[in-house]
Amino acid sequence: MLPWLVTTWQQLSALLSRDQLAHALLLTGPDGIGKSSLANHLADAILCTASSRPCGQCKSCLLRRAGNHPDLLVLDSSASSIGVDAVRQLSHFLHGSAQQQANKVVLLTQAEKLTESAANALLKTLEEPPKHSFIVLTSAAAAMLPATVLSRCQKWPLAAQFGDNTQQWLAHQTNRSVPDFLLAYCAGAPLKALQLIESGAADTLQDGFNSLQQYLAGAVSLTSCVKQLDSIAELTPLLGWFLRQQLLPGMLNKEPAKQLALQQLYSRWCRDEKQILGQNKQLALTAMLISLKRLSR
Ligand SMILES: [Zn+2]
Numbered sequence: 001m002l003p004w005l006v007t008t009w010q011q012l013s014a015l016l017s018r019d020q021l022a023h024a025l026l027l028t029g030p031d032g033i034g035k036s037s038l039a040n041h042l043a044d045a046i047l048c049t050a051s052s053r054p055c056g057q058c059k060s061c062l063l064r065r066a067g068n069h070p071d072l073l074v075l076d077s078s079a080s081s082i083g084v085d086a087v088r089q090l091s092h093f094l095h096g097s098a099q100q101q102a103n104k105v106v107l108l109t110q111a112e113k114l115t116e117s118a119a120n121a122l123l124k125t126l127e128e129p130p131k132h133s134f135i136v137l138t139s140a141a142a143a144m145l146p147a148t149v150l151s152r153c154q155k156w157p158l159a160a161q162f163g164d165n166t167q168q169w170l171a172h173q174t175n176r177s178v179p180d181f182l183l184a185y186c187a188g189a190p191l192k193a194l195q196l197i198e199s200g201a202a203d204t205l206q207d208g209f210n211s212l213q214q215y216l217a218g219a220v221s222l223t224s225c226v227k228q229l230d231s232i233a234e235l236t237p238l239l240g241w242f243l244r245q246q247l248l249p250g251m252l253n254k255e256p257a258k259q260l261a262l263q264q265l266y267s268r269w270c271r272d273e274k275q276i277l278g279q280n281k282q283l284a285l286t287a288m289l290i291s292l293k294r295l296s297r
Pocket of ligand 1: 047049050051054055056058059061
């Protein structure tokens, strides 16, 4: 179990052992916090016929390990939306009898993709779940779910501590260096941070971050900063983070007009970024950085 999820896992397992686990659970938290990992482990535990923690030895656990447990349905959430058909499949599955004479589980990840009609269709099952059935939903954007669905699920917000433990965990997972700002940049999601480190994207972000700081401090030229930033694929999230974490906090006691102008500068960038390509992107970056320096003084 991922160390920052241990406490939540222990609570869920205790509820399961007392037959008090809610029939509809919603695990929430940023991408890369481990929602799927916990949801899968919980499914193992619910299906295990020997214990409230997956024993790894009963027939259910062996079926799970083989990846073909008949009492588990994992709904496909790879498309851009989850429609009524998926919810019908869920309902049909849960109303059938369990093949291992125990519980049935449905995993529904990225639940925010439910269409309005699919969410409505789901309400009835959430209200009157068949006996021994559990629906585990996950979402990184739970606020996008209809209130009717939210109110019928028990919510489990997942988070990692920003402290030394998580930083140490990250350092243990990789041979590469772990930039100080990365965990905060990833909204505290260690798996997301790890993925950025392993793909090399964290180094690129670190270089962009340094370049922005140095440009504003007058230590590197505008041209060199533009060149550095232009090479970053995910520039907009980096800019947003830099403004929120680095610039705005230092301006809180200064002119509100400047803070507003800074936010407007970023909003404009977000709005235009998809249309700005090639040579135009460097021009747009140059103009944006000049405004940024003026506003940050
Ligand atoms: Zn088992």
